[in-house]
Amino acid sequence: MNEQTEMMMENIRQFAESNISSISLKIEREGIPDDLYAKIIQQGLIGATLPPELGGAGLDRNSYDAILFQLARISPSVAFHVFMNNSLILRSLEKAGRMDIISEIISGKERYGIAPGPLMEGGEDGEGSLIIEPGSRNIVIGRNGGKVTVLTGMPRLLDKKPLGLRGLKTDIAILEDNGEQILSREDMEAIWEDGSWHSAAIFLGLAEGALEKAIEYTKVRKTFNFSLKDYEPVAFRMSELKSELEIFKNTLFSDVEDSLTGMMLKTLSAEFSRRATKYALQFHGGYGYLEDFGVEKFYRDAVSLNSIMFRPITDKRVLAAKIYGEKSGFL
Amino acid sequence: MDFDLPEELDEYRKKVREFAIREFRPELAEKSDRDESYPDEIRKKTLKEGLVDFSNPWKTMIAIEEMCRVDPGLGISATVPYFGAEVLMLHGSDYLREKYLSRVAGGNAIMGLGVTEPGGGSDVAGLKTNARKEGNKYIVNGSKMFITNGTIADFFVMLVRTSPPDDPKKRHHGLSVLVVERNFKGFDSNHLTGKLGVRATNTAELILNNVEVPEENLVGEEGKGFYYIMEFFNISRVFVAAQSIGIAQGALDRASAYLISEESKGHFVGEERKFKLAEIATRVEASRLLMYKAASYLFNYRPNPMITSMAKGYASETASFAAETAMEITGSHGLKTDLERLFRDSKIMEIWEGTSEVEKIVISRMMMKGDKNE
Ligand SMILES: Cc1cc2nc3c(=O)[nH]c(=O)nc-3n(C[C@H](O)[C@H](O)[C@H](O)COP(=O)(O)OP(=O)(O)OC[C@H]3O[C@@H](n4cnc5c(N)ncnc54)[C@H](O)[C@@H]3O)c2cc1C
Numbered sequence: 001m002n003e004q005t006e007m008m009m010e011n012i013r014q015f016a017e018s019n020i021s022s023i024s025l026k027i028e029r030e031g032i033p034d035d036l037y038a039k040i041i042q043q044g045l046i047g048a049t050l051p052p053e054l055g056g057a058g059l060d061r062n063s064y065d066a067i068l069f070q071l072a073r074i075s076p077s078v079a080f081h082v083f084m085n086n087s088l089i090l091r092s093l094e095k096a097g098r099m100d101i102i103s104e105i106i107s108g109k110e111r112y113g114i115a116p117g118p119l120m121e122g123g124e125d126g127e128g129s130l131i132i133e134p135g136s137r138n139i140v141i142g143r144n145g146g147k148v149t150v151l152t153g154m155p156r157l158l159d160k161k162p163l164g165l166r167g168l169k170t171d172i173a174i175l176e177d178n179g180e181q182i183l184s185r186e187d188m189e190a191i192w193e194d195g196s197w198h199s200a201a202i203f204l205g206l207a208e209g210a211l212e213k214a215i216e217y218t219k220v221r222k223t224f225n226f227s228l229k230d231y232e233p234v235a236f237r238m239s240e241l242k243s244e245l246e247i248f249k250n251t252l253f254s255d256v257e258d259s260l261t262g263m264m265l266k267t268l269s270a271e272f273s274r275r276a277t278k279y280a281l282q283f284h285g286g287y288g289y290l291e292d293f294g295v296e297k298f299y300r301d302a303v304s305l306n307s308i309m310f311r312p313i314t315d316k317r318v319l320a321a322k323i324y325g326e327k328s329g330f331l
Numbered sequence: 332m333d334f335d336l337p338e339e340l341d342e343y344r345k346k347v348r349e350f351a352i353r354e355f356r357p358e359l360a361e362k363s364d365r366d367e368s369y370p371d372e373i374r375k376k377t378l379k380e381g382l383v384d385f386s387n388p389w390k391t392m393i394a395i396e397e398m399c400r401v402d403p404g405l406g407i408s409a410t411v412p413y414f415g416a417e418v419l420m421l422h423g424s425d426y427l428r429e430k431y432l433s434r435v436a437g438g439n440a441i442m443g444l445g446v447t448e449p450g451g452g453s454d455v456a457g458l459k460t461n462a463r464k465e466g467n468k469y470i471v472n473g474s475k476m477f478i479t480n481g482t483i484a485d486f487f488v489m490l491v492r493t494s495p496p497d498d499p500k501k502r503h504h505g506l507s508v509l510v511v512e513r514n515f516k517g518f519d520s521n522h523l524t525g526k527l528g529v530r531a532t533n534t535a536e537l538i539l540n541n542v543e544v545p546e547e548n549l550v551g552e553e554g555k556g557f558y559y560i561m562e563f564f565n566i567s568r569v570f571v572a573a574q575s576i577g578i579a580q581g582a583l584d585r586a587s588a589y590l591i592s593e594e595s596k597g598h599f600v601g602e603e604r605k606f607k608l609a610e611i612a613t614r615v616e617a618s619r620l621l622m623y624k625a626a627s628y629l630f631n632y633r634p635n636p637m638i639t640s641m642a643k644g645y646a647s648e649t650a651s652f653a654a655e656t657a658m659e660i661t662g663s664h665g666l667k668t669d670l671e672r673l674f675r676d677s678k679i680m681e682i683w684e685g686t687s688e689v690e691k692i693v694i695s696r697m698m699m700k701g702d703k704n705e
Pocket residue numbers: 221222223224228231233234282283284285286287289414443444445446447450451452453454476477478479480526529534679682683684685686687688689692
C-alpha cells in the first residue's frame with residue numbers, strides 16, 4: 001500500500017469511527033441521518049473521483065477504494081451511498097455532460113437515487129423496480145429504449161423493508177414514465193464494469209468488519225470453560241478467512257489497475273463476503289441473530305450486495321471471455 | 332425398502348399444505364415479520380383444524396415441514412406453542428400433565444422451554460440459574476436467554492441447578508427440571524426484538540428473582556434434569572430438521588418457479604443456474620431421507636442421537652445453503668419477493684437446538700466411542 005493510500009485509510013477509519021460507529025445501528029433502523037449526509041459532502045466523499053475541474057477531488061483508484069473499504073467496515077450502507085453517487089450516478093452524468101446536475105449533487109443540494117433495473121440479473125424496470133436510496137430525482141437504467149434516464153420527483157414506494165442496505169431506505173418503486181434520456185445502455189454497461197475494483201472494496205470492507213467482530217467475540221466468549229478461540233474449528237476457520245482477506249487486500253491496494261484483475265477480484269470477493277459474514281454470525285451463536293450485536297447486518301448486506309453489485313452469470317461471462325480470449329460460457 | 336410415505340401420512344401432508352397455502356396469507360406473513368408480532372390466529376386455526384397432533388410425531392414432523400415450506404415464521408409459530416411438551420409427557424407427574432399439558436393441548440395455554448442462559452447455550456451443564464429448596468418450595472434465581480414464547484407463554488419447562496455437581500468434571504449432575512409459571516412472583520420477561528429472521532416468533536429474556544416454585548412442579552426426579560433435556564433435544568432436533576427441510580424445499584420451489592418462468596418468457600437460462608437448482612434439490616432429498624431415518628429410530632422407541640444430530644446438522648446447513656443459493660439464482664428478483672424473508676429465517680436453523688458445531692461434537696464423540704451406526 002502506498003503512502004497516500006495509507007493516509008487515506010487512516011483518515012477515513014477515523015472519520016468512520018467518530019461519525020458512524022456509534023450510530024451504525026441507528027442507521028440500520030432509521031436510515032442515514034441528514035447530518036451524516038452533510039458530513040460526507042463536507043469531507044468531499046461525493047465527487048471523490050471526479051476531476052478537479054468539475055469540482056471533484058480527482059482521487060486515484062487506491063484512495064477511492066480505501067474510502068469504500070473503511071466505510072463498509074462500519075456501515076456497508078454508507079459505503080454503498082458513496083459508491084453509488086461516485087461510480088454510478090456522477091459517472092453517468094459526467095459521460096452525458098450534465099454538469100448542471102453534477103454541481104447540485106456534489107454540493108449536497110440535491111440527492112439522487114438509482115434504479116439499476118435490467119442491468120441487474122433478475123431485474124426489470126418500471127413497476128416493481130428495486131430502487132436504492134430514493135432521492136428527489138432518480139437515475140433509472142434501461143427505460144425508454146434501453147437508455148439511462150433521469151426521472152424527477154419521488155417515485156411511489158411499496159414500503160417494503162429491504163434485506164440489505166437498510167440505511168439507504170432501499171425499496172420497491174413504481175416508476176412513472178416521465179424521464180429524460182441521457183445515455184445508452186452500452187455506456188452504462190461500461191460504467192458498471194468499471195466499478196469492479198470498487199465493488200470489491202465494499203465486499204472486502206464489510207467482510208473485514210464482520211471478521212473483526214467475530215475475532216473479538218471469540219476471544220471473550222467461553223463455552224465449556226474455554227474461550228471459543230481455543231477450539232480448532234473456530235480458530236482455524238477464522239484464521240483461514242482472515243488469511244484470504246489479507247491476500248485479497250494485497251491485490252485491492254496494489255498498483256495494478258487493469259479491468260481484468262478488477263473483475264477477478266470482484267468475482268472472488270463477492271463470494272468471500274458471503275462466506276466470511278456467515279461464519280462471523282455463526283460464531284456469535286444466538287447473539288449473532290440479533291441486530292444489537294451488529295454482525296447480522298454484514299451477512300444481510302453481503303447477500304443483498306451480491307444480488308445488486310455482482311451478476312453471477314453476466315459478470316462471470318465477461319470474465320470467461322477475457323480468460324479464454326473469446327466468447328465462452330454461454331450454454 | 333419403501334421410500335414412499337404411507338398413504339395416510341401423504342394425505343395428511345396434502346391437507347397441511349392446502350391449509351398453509353390458504354391461511355398463511357402473504358400480508359399476514361409480511362406483517363408478522365415487519366412488526367415482530369406473534370400471529371396467535373394461526374395457532375388457533377391450526378388447533379381448530381386438528382393439524383397439530385403431538386401424540387403422533389410422524390404427523391407433527393410432516394406438518395412442520397409443510398408449514399415452513401410456505402412460510403417459516405408462521406409455520407414455526409403454529410407449532411411452537413407446545414415447545415417442551417415432550418419433557419412433561421415423558422417425565423411429568425399425572426398432576427403436572429393434567430394441570431399444564433392438557434391446557435396447552437386444548438389451546439388454552441402456551442408453553443416454552445428455558446435452557447439457554449446469557450452466559451451460554453451450547454454448554455448446557457454450565458448453566459447458573461439456581462433453585463434452592465426451602466420447605467415445600469424451590470426458590471429460583473437467575474436468568475434465561477433467547478426463550479421462544481418468552482413473553483407470551485403461560486409457563487416454562489426450565490432447567491435449573493438444584494445442587495452443586497458432586498465432581499467438577501460432572502457438571503451435568505445436580506440439574507433438575509421445574510415448571511415455572513409466568514404469574515409466579517419474581518418472574519419477569521423482556522421481549523428481544525431486532526432478530527434477523529423468524530420474526531413472527533416471540534423471543535425473550537426471562538428474569539427469575541426469588542421465584543417461589545411449589546415442589547410438586549419438579550419434573551421427574553431431582554438431579555436428572557440434564558438427561559431429560561438431552562432426551563428432549565433428541566426429539567426436538569428431528570423437528571428442527573423438519574423446519575429446515577421445509578425452508579430448503581420452499582427455497583427450491585421459489586427458485587425453480589422463477590427459472591421456469593424466465594424460460595417461458597423466452598429468457599435464456601443456462602446450465603450454471605440449472606445445476607445449482609439440481610444441487611439444492613439433491614441436498615433436500617438427502618436431508619429428508621436422513622430425517623426419516625432419524626425419525627424412524629426415534630418414533631419406534633430406539634433413539635439414535637448420532638443419526639439425529641446428523642439429520643439436524645445436515646438439514647440446517649441445507650436450509651441455509653438452499654436459501655442463499657436461491658437468492659443467487661434469482662438475483663434482484665429474489666430481493667423483491669418473500670424469498671428474502673425465507674433467507675433470513677433460514678440462518679437460525681444452524682443455531683437453535685444445538686448449533687452445527689454442537690451437532691458435530693455429538694456425532695464425532697459417538698464415532699470416537701466406536702458407535703458405527705449399526
Ligand atoms: C431466535 C432464538 C430462539 C431460541 N429459542 C430458545 C428456547 O426457546 N429455549 C432455549 O433454551 N434456547 C433457545 N435459543 C437459544 C439457542 O438454543 C442458543 O442460541 C444456541 O444453543 C447456542 O448457544 P449460544 O447462543 O449461547 O452460543 P454459544 O454456545 O456461546 O456458541 C457460540 C458459537 O461457538 C460455537 N461453539 C461453542 N462451543 C464450541 C466447541 N466446543 N467447538 C466448536 N465450536 C463451539 C457454537 O457452535 C457457536 O457457533 C434460541 C435462540 C435464538 C436465537
